Amino acid sequence: MLQAGTDILEISRIKDIVIKYGDKFLKRIYTPSELTYCLGKKNKFAHLAARFCAKEAVIKALNIRSLSYKEIEVKHINNAPKIFLAKNAQKKIKLKIKELALSLSHSDYYSLAFVLAKVN
Secondary structure, three states, X not given: OEEEEEXXXXXXXXXXXXXXXXXXXXXXXXXXXXXHHHHOOOOHHHHHHHHHHHHHHHHHHHOOXXXXXXHEEEEEEOOEEEEEEOHHHHHHOOOOEEEEEEEEEEOOOEEEEEEEEEEO
16 A cells, blocks of 8 residues: 655745754754754755655654654665654554655755655
8 A cells, every 4th residue: 555645844944943943953853864964965954844844744654643753764875865764663653664755855945745655
């Protein structure tokens, strides 16, 4: 069975939150490797927003609200974004996940993520 999740976010919302809450927000939402990747980019807020959208899209695709954002990690493998779930996250999910596919995009104003989950 295929399940889908998507999320879109104004980049300015992430920028405003990061300016207001700084490291407290960043460390609550993102893994260290995600922060290294995003903060090293020219348009760091677009990349942070895209990862936030990816995490939301995974939660929607799997229909599980008990996952924390840090249990969902976006890494780039061969220049393509991939979803990785922490081991404790996999225990919370009652479905058997065969595959997670992720697409990220951003413009000057918005970031978007789309996730397809192949599950049993």
